[in-house]
Amino acid sequence: MSDTFFEREENVKQYIEMTADYDGRWFFEQFKKFIPRSHKALELGMGPGKDLDNIRQEYDVVGSDFSFVFAELYKRSHPEVKIKVIDAVKIKTKEYFDCIYTNKVLHHLTFDDIKASIKRQAEVLNDKGIVLHTFWKGTGQENYGGMLFHYYETETVKELFSELFNIIHIDTYQEFKEDDSIIIVAQKR
Template sequence: MSSLDIVEAERLEASNLFYREPALYDSVQADSDSATVCQALIDQHFPAARTLLDFGCGTGRDLELLAQRFDCAGVDLQPRLAHYARRTHPELDIRVGDMRTVRLGHTADVLTCLGNSLAYVHGNQDVRATFETFAAHAHRDTLLVLCSPVAPIESPSPQQARVETRLGTATVTIAYEWDLRTQINTMRRHWVFDSGEEACDTIRRRILGPRELELYAIHAGFDVVAIIDESGGGGLIGPGAYTVARYQG
């Protein structure tokens, strides 16, 4: 990784509790069905696929399930997450890299970018560079599956929830802000664990609407074949969605 990539990784780690505590990340996301929905979309659009690259693989939670069927490799910007993934899933091929610039030197039948990873790429040029990375790892008919927010979450007042985690039970207070000019949805969380420990973090996600996603994909050589709700059931309600595209070169 370049010095700029390292600075960006450290900035994100400082702002996000999940990046500092990967076990907490895994615990809170334990009921995620992202990998299941992703596999169903691959079965529908490219059932013969055999190889897969996951950009923004995090703790390897989704990659572990996908690796039961595909020859997989994963890339993540956060060294702490990558190291945790290697330790908890030693059978997985996990690399540290920035999906705006990384080049692995080979292509795959399927490219995935799940868990809102694309939303952490904020600038227009950086989004375009990320799609160029997807294209650099694609051959003709490679399937791209993205999971990302397509509409902001807005709440007039903070929300509160009790969360069971591997670090203990916590009360989490969440507040949202929406900046239309930058299309950044900011989530501020205040964690109070029953042990008395407290933590705060701030998550900033770029919202790309469906037509924006389609435009970035087309410029990179992909044809969008579906954009569906994050439930995987079809339609598009928001705020999250799966985008499925096929590389045409």
């Protein structure tokens, strides 16, 4: 993804309009199924904050995005929520978490950046910490107006995480069409 795509307010507003119908209920149900209520969570790439809105109802969660624009827009309307500007690759934070999650975020990174992000996630997770991530399923990559999308097969996602994590759950699901998405839940070794 272009580093500047979501730094332009017009792109952020366009994205918010494009995702207006997304309610996040399915993602929240998966989250509750795998993540204990006692877990402190970090969302990487919160965007407009729809998943964060759901998850913060029952969990201690910190929202973050690489985009200062997304973070500031959310903070203005939710000053009570802890929000940070964090790069999903470097994850510069002194805090530790029991869970790190993304919903269709890591696929914007290059393959090498995803590997670096996974390594850094393991470093900022507490012992036995859990990750929960979703990806678009498929092969190849596309660029939509500066937004990079890498598509992954289930085996590749497993391989990405299996060096540092034990896979708890991995499956395909339907967001728009049958088996167009992958969910992975894994625990730090």
